[in-house]
Structure formats: C-alpha cells, structure tokens
Amino acid sequence: xxxxxxxxxxxxxxxxxxxxxxxxxxxxxxxxxxxxxxxxxxxxxxxxxxxxxxxxxxxxxxxxxxxxxxxxxxxxxxxxxxxxxxxxxxxxxxxxxxxxxxxxxxxxxxxxxxx
Amino acid sequence: xxxxxxxxxxxxxxxxxxxxxxxxxxxxxxxxxxxxxxxxxxxxxxxxxxxxxxxxxxxxxxxxxxxxxxxxxxxxxxxxxxxxxxxxxxxxxxxxxxxxxxxxxxxxxxx
Numbered sequence: 106x107x108x109x110x111x112x113x114x115x116x117x118x119x120x121x122x123x124x125x126x127x128x129x130x131x132x133x134x135x136x137x138x139x140x141x142x143x144x145x146x147x148x149x150x151x152x153x154x155x156x157x158x159x160x161x162x163x164x165x166x167x168x169x170x171x172x173x174x175x176x177x178x179x180x181x182x183x184x185x186x187x188x189x190x191x192x193x194x195x196x197x198x199x200x201x202x203x204x205x206x207x208x209x210x211x212x213x214x215x216x217x218x219x220x
Numbered sequence: 221x222x223x224x225x226x227x228x229x230x231x232x233x234x235x236x237x238x239x240x241x242x243x244x245x246x247x248x249x250x251x252x253x254x255x256x257x258x259x260x261x262x263x264x265x266x267x268x269x270x271x272x273x274x275x276x277x278x279x280x281x282x283x284x285x286x287x288x289x290x291x292x293x294x295x296x297x298x299x300x301x302x303x304x305x306x307x308x309x310x311x312x313x314x315x316x317x318x319x320x321x322x323x324x325x326x327x328x329x330x331x
Contacts, residue, residue, distance in 0.1 A: 109263075138318065140319075147321050147322065148264060161318060194263075196263045198263075208254075208269060209264075209266065209319060213263050214263050
C-alpha cells in the first residue's frame with residue numbers, strides 16, 4: 106500500500122539554525138500538508154499546498170517557515186531560524202481529490218529537537 | 221470550524237466491540253464526519269468518514285445519527301493494536317481542508 110515517507114526520523118539542531126524536513130507524499134496525490142504536535146498536545150495544522158502554491162496557512166506558519174515542492178516527488182518544510190518552542194513532531198500528509206475528499210494520509214513524522 | 225465533543229478516555233476488553241461516541245451538534249449540511257486515530261509514537265491514521273449514511277470498511281463502522289448531531293465509531297472486535305487516541309473531525313467537502321484535531325478519546329484495550 107502506498108505511504109507517505111518522512112526523513113529524517115529525528116533531527117536535533119541548535120537554536121537559530123535552519124532545518125529542512127523532508128516528505129515524499131503518495132505519488133498521485135494533489136494536496137499536501139504539514140502539521141505539528143508538541144509533546145502532549147494536539148495535532149496542529151501548519152500549511153496546505155496545492156498546485157505549487159500555499160492554499161492555506163495557520164497563525165503558527167509565520168515568516169520563519171516555508172514550504173517547497175522542489176521536484177515531482179519531494180515536499181519540504183523549512184524553518185529558517187529555529188526556536189526552542191519549535192521542538193515538536195512534524196507530520197506531513199497528502200490527499201487525493203474528489204473521491205477521497207479530505208482523507209489525508211500522514212507520514213510517521215520527524216521529531217525536531219531544538220537545543 | 222464546527223466543534224466535536226468526545227469523552228477523554230475509554231477502556232475496552234480485547235475481542236469485545238467498542239463504541240466511541242462523538243457529539244457535533246453544530247454540524248453544517250456540507251460537513252463530512254471523519255475519524256482518525258493516532259497510535260503511540262505514530263502519525264494520525266485515517267479510519268473512516270461519512271456524510272449521512274452509515275459506513276463500513278475493513279477497519280471500522282461509522283454510525284451517524286439521523287439528525288447528524290452525533291456519530292459513533294464502532295470497532296467490532298478490539299485488539300491490543302487498537303489502543304490509540306481516536307479523533308472525530310468535521311470537515312467541509314472542499315478537498316483541501318485542514319483537519320482540526322481536538323483532544324480525542326484515548327482508548328485503552330485490556331488483554
């Protein structure tokens with residue numbers, strides 16, 4: 106069964122450093138998402154992406170964050186200057202159109218630890 | 221976003237059916253009812269969704285009240301692997317809708 110993959114599984118970085126989290130969505134999907142989950146808290150939406158542009162973003166997704174689909178398969182989340190409070194699990198998700206509306210398939214996540 | 225209300229936790233014995241309730245009294249006519257679950261240390265996983273009629277798939281069944289103000293996720297035979305946090309989420313049928321996760325119901329399965 107096709108699945109969303111994410112790398113790395115765990116990323117440790119120093120405060121102020123840039124990080125890029127990588128995702129490979131399911132190949133025929135059209136919509137892509139990033140969510141995050143701070144330890145012990147709810148899963149929170151960050152951004153959605155369709156047709157090579159951001160469709161929607163939350164208040165969390167400020168100027169420090171950016172997303173890119175550099176080629177036909179990868180979908181990346183960049184945090185320019187990490188803060189301690191960016192430590193969280195980051196989940197990538199993808200979904201198809203129409204017939205499977207809003208059925209999002211999530212990756213296993215990247216645990217980001219900012220020291 | 222329309223809100224949902226779920227019990228914080230539930231417990232079930234292995235091999236028994238589990239009924240996980242969800243109230244969504246402010247649901248709008250175009251909102252789909254989605255259920256996701258999150259196993260320990262994993263990403264959320266789609267379980268099932270429906271609009272008005274009851275739905276069955278290989279994982280679970282979804283029973284939707286006639287007035288659509290509540291729904292119940294039914295696991296027919298709980299296994300230890302079903303221990304997870306279950307989220308009931310309403311989503312407009314736009315095909316590009318962010319999911320709004322609440323706290324969900326933490327299901328414990330006892331052997």
